[in-house]
Each structure stands twice: as C-alpha cells, then as structure tokens.
Amino acid sequence: PAPRTVLLTGAAGGMGTLMRELLPPYGYQLRLLDQLPIDGEPDAITADLSDRDALREAVRGVDAIIHLAGISLEASFEKILRANIEGTYNLYEAAREAGVHRVVFASSNHAVGFTPRPVGDDPLIPLDTPRRPDTFYGLSKSFGEDLASFYWDKYGIETVAIRIGSCFPEPTTVRMLSIWMSPADGARLLHAALTAENVGYTAVYGSSANTRLWWDLSSARALGYEPQDDSEPYAAKLIAEQGELEPGNPDHENLGGAFCTNPPIWPR
Numbered sequence: 600p601a602p603r604t605v606l607l608t609g610a611a612g613g614m615g616t617l618m619r620e621l622l623p624p625y626g627y628q629l630r631l632l633d634q635l636p637i638d639g640e641p642d643a644i645t646a647d648l649s650d651r652d653a654l655r656e657a658v659r660g661v662d663a664i665i666h667l668a669g670i671s672l673e674a675s676f677e678k679i680l681r682a683n684i685e686g687t688y689n690l691y692e693a694a695r696e697a698g699v700h701r702v703v704f705a706s707s708n709h710a711v712g713f714t715p716r717p718v719g720d721d722p723l724i725p726l727d728t729p730r731r732p733d734t735f736y737g738l739s740k741s742f743g744e745d746l747a748s749f750y751w752d753k754y755g756i757e758t759v760a761i762r763i764g765s766c767f768p769e770p771t772t773v774r775m776l777s778i779w780m781s782p783a784d785g786a787r788l789l790h791a792a793l794t795a796e797n798v799g800y801t802a803v804y805g806s807s808a809n810t811r812l813w814w815d816l817s818s819a820r821a822l823g824y825e826p827q828d829d830s831e832p833y834a835a836k837l838i839a840e841q842g843e844l845e846p847g848n849p850d851h852e853n854l855g856g857a858f859c860t861n862p863p864i865w866p867r
C-alpha cells in the first residue's frame with residue numbers, strides 16, 4: 600500500500616517548510632522533526648539527529664521517512680560528521696529497528712559537484728557518473744548514498760536518493776537555471792519517490808524540466824515523476840544581471856559551481 604504517515608526530518612528548514620505545505624494535498628500525514636522548534640506546530644518533534652532515543656520514538660509507526668535534516672552547506676568536517684554522517688546513520692538504524700521500509704534521502708548535486716558541466720552539444724550528465732564530491736558537505740551526501748545502498752542490500756530498506764539541484768521558490772543565479780527544482784516539482788518528485796514500487800536503492804537527479812538542463816532526468820521519470828516547471832522564464836533577467844556562465848571561469852566550470860572553489864572551512 601502507498602505510504603500515508605511520513606516522518607519529515609528537517610521540517611523547519613527551507614525545503615521542509617515548503618514541503619509541509621505541498622505534500623499534505625497528496626494525502627500524506629506528516630510527522631515533523633527538526634532540531635529547531637517549528638512555529639505553529641506544537642506536535643513537531645524537536646530533536647537532534649544525535650538523539651537516538653528521540654529518533655526511535657519519531658520513526659515508530661510511520662510508513663516512510665523523508666530525510667531532509669542536516670547541514671545543507673559547507674561546514675567543518677567535525678560538524679558535517681556529526682549532523683550528516685552520524686545523523687543519517689542514526690536515522691537508518693532507527694528505521695531498521697522499527698521496520699520502516701522506505702526512505703527518501705536528500706542527496707545533493709554536490710556529491711558529484713566536480714563533474715564538468717555540459718557545454719554546447721556535450722551530453723547530459725548521466726546518473727552513473729563517478730562520484731566527485733566538491734566539499735565535506737558533498738562528501739557526506741556521497742556517504743549517505745552509499746549508506747542507503749548498504750541498508751537496501753543488507754536489510755531490505757528501500758531508498759530513493761535525490762541529488763537535488765537547487766530547490767527554492769525561484770532560481771537566483773544563472774547556474775541555478777540549469778539545476779532548479781521548483782517547489783511544486785520537488786513535491787511531485789518526493790511523491791513519486793514515496794509511491795514508486797520496487798525501487799530497491801535508486802538514485803535520481805532532482806530538478807524541473809529546465810530548458811538549460813545539465814543532467815539526465817530519466818531515472819526520476821522512471822519513478823513516475825513528470826516535472827511541470829522550467830526555469831527559462833527567469834533566464835533573461837538573471838543573465839542581464841549576472842552575465843552568461845564563462846568557459847574558463849573556475850566558479851562556472853563544474854556542476855557544483857563555487858562549492859568547488861571555496862576553500863574548505865578548516866579547522867573549526
């Protein structure tokens with residue numbers, strides 16, 4: 600049967616806030632978790648991913664988990680280790696103990712961020728491109744994908760890992776024109792990832808059907824995802840303000856953009 604009760608981790612964050620509005624119309628009953636309290640949601644669970652008892656409680660009785668919680672940008676290795684690497688492990692362990700069979704994991708383009716972006720007639724970036732994390736953050740998403748694959752092979756917990764591009768109400772950079780996922784398409788993709796049958800471990804790229812798309816959406820479409828949006832209406836204004844992406848500019852050469860060139864935050 601299709602999942603109904605879904606634990607949404609990271610519910611106080613940018614995407615979590617958008618998905619709290621957009622997912623219930625699909626019929627889901629959301630249980631919310633975040634380290635931060637959520638205004639107007641007294642039943643939300645306020646807990647850190649390091650709190651294994653709280654996670655055990657949070658996953659009890661849910662049909663599936665959407666795992667958005669974690670540090671969503673570059674940070675020190677120690678912080679990433681605790682929130683994203685150990686935190687994701689703690690959540691999968693809780694899922695295993697409780698018999699939750701489906702997780703949707705928010706991976707990121709930054710797991711493969713050092714992949715050169717397509718230029719001109721270059722082919723779209725395929726799903727099986729080698730992992731090339733661009734930050735400790737991207738490294739934690741790469742780990743999360745492997746962790747999810749492991750929990751499928753070893754314990755039969757299914758995961759759809761979504762390498763999300765940029766999920767914000769509007770694209771705000773020229774790079775984002777190629778990887779933008781509108782919030783409405785984000786909800787469509789999460790719904791497809793929750794309801795597709797026999798996904799085992801599946802990774803997909805997550806974006807809208809952008810005119811300037813850089814990657815292959817076929818594995819997402821194979822889940823039943825039919826994107827409805829395209830960033831192109833935003834293109835003229837962003838390009839007028841920021842200029843086109845420049846070949847030879849190291850901030851523009853790779854999928855991960857400036858994540859590839861920012862110095863790592865170290866030590867902190």
Ligand code: NAI
Pocket residue numbers: 608609610611612613614615632633634635646647648649666667668669670671672681682686705706707708762763764765766767
């Ligand atoms: P965000 O930073 O706005 O939200 C993340 C939420 O996780 C925050 O509310 C934060 O309090 C919570 N959190 C962080 N560490 C925690 C911990 N140790 N325990 C409990 N809660 C914790 O991020 P956003 O943009 O909403 O992204 C959601 C997820 O999707 C993240 O995992 C991010 O890495 C991933 N993602 C998002 C993209 C986007 O464009 N928004 C692109 C690619 C990936």
Ligand code: 15L
Pocket residue numbers: 671672707708709763764765766775855
């Ligand atoms: C991400 O992984 C981040 O979580 C998000 O804040 C954006 O920076 C996005 O990637 C991006 O690459 O635009």
